[in-house]
Amino acid sequence: MADPTRTQARTAEVRLRWLTLAAFVAPLVVLAAVFGTRFGLWSAGFGLEVLTLKIGRILAFAGLAAALIAVINALKDVRRRGLYAAVSLAVAGATVALFLVQQQRFAVPADNDVTTDPAEAPAFSRAVLAMRGGAGAGGGGASVACPDLVSVPRQVAPETAAAALSAAGFTVRGAAPFRADGAQEGFWFGLTYDAAIRIRPGRTDVRVAQREGVSVGDEACRLAQAVVQGLTPQG
Known part of the structure; x- marks a missing residue:
């Protein structure tokens, strides 16, 4: 018979890994947008305005939310789960910060x-x-x-x-x-x-x-x- 405590710990670790991966989704979408644009798969307008500034931005904040949940979960066992939480929070925080900086810059009304x-x-x-x-x-x-x-x-x-x-x-x-x-x-x-x-x-x-x-x-x-x-x- 499986040990309930060990099963719960394993489930929590799997959940934590998924939360950590969620923090990487936005950066990966941005990279896909960049390479897709550079290789001519779609226009620069679609790659930047849609994939990056719209979809990527939403995913960045979703990743930050996932990172915060990961931090809360890691508090129960910092020694074994702390690294996952730290990585997810660092990646998600940096991604959101970059989006906020770009949003402020792009919000300036100007002509091309x-x-x-x-x-x-x-x-x-x-x-x-x-x-x-x-x-x-x-x-x-x-x-x-x-x-x-x-x-x-x-x-x-x-x-x-x-x-x-x-x-x-x-x-x-x-x-x-x-x-x-x-x-x-x-x-x-x-x-x-x-x-x-x-x-x-x-x-x-x-x-x-x-x-x-x-x-x-x-x-x-x-x-x-x-x-x-x-x-x-x-x-």
């Missing part, structure tokens, strides 16, 4: 097509427009201004423009008199941003636009400000 000159935004080259699927593709409309994003009040050299793009993380596509172009592809979901620098006597303007049209907060503004900073003399 920004410029230092909304009245006459720098134009992308024909090659870039072709990759973007046509004029305005991915931007959702006309290029708009960003807070604290202003033109550089001087004419810069094409080499300086190319260096500013490179310093901001863009791959330089070309640099010529009065303009420079670059592109940057994100590591996780492959979101691509195109940048155009227009150089005129006494003024240099910048435009940065995302191709996919996926809402990621003020990322386009941040990149444009980084380019402008590289064009601005230091000291």
Whole structure:
């Protein structure tokens, strides 16, 4: 006849293992979303906005709840169950914290097509427009201004423009008199941003636009400000 105490202990340990595994579901869903997007199984919008920010977020909080239950169960036998509880709480807590940070960042209202000159935004080259699927593709409309994003009040050299793009993380596509172009592809979901620098006597303007049209907060503004900073003399 089976020992009831041993059976209960074994059942509790199995339950604790399942609770620990629940803490890993959200990170695994995010990894699947990333790899699925990178391998072209679905769009960046579906991978980021649906699988990650919606489904993944729900699973992250569910994992945190499971981790808290695991901690309560582990208090009955800390020596044998403490490790499970600690791992589940660490993973679930870190996952929820990352989601909260990203949620705060993505909640910033901003456009995916920004410029230092909304009245006459720098134009992308024909090659870039072709990759973007046509004029305005991915931007959702006309290029708009960003807070604290202003033109550089001087004419810069094409080499300086190319260096500013490179310093901001863009791959330089070309640099010529009065303009420079670059592109940057994100590591996780492959979101691509195109940048155009227009150089005129006494003024240099910048435009940065995302191709996919996926809402990621003020990322386009941040990149444009980084380019402008590289064009601005230091000291």
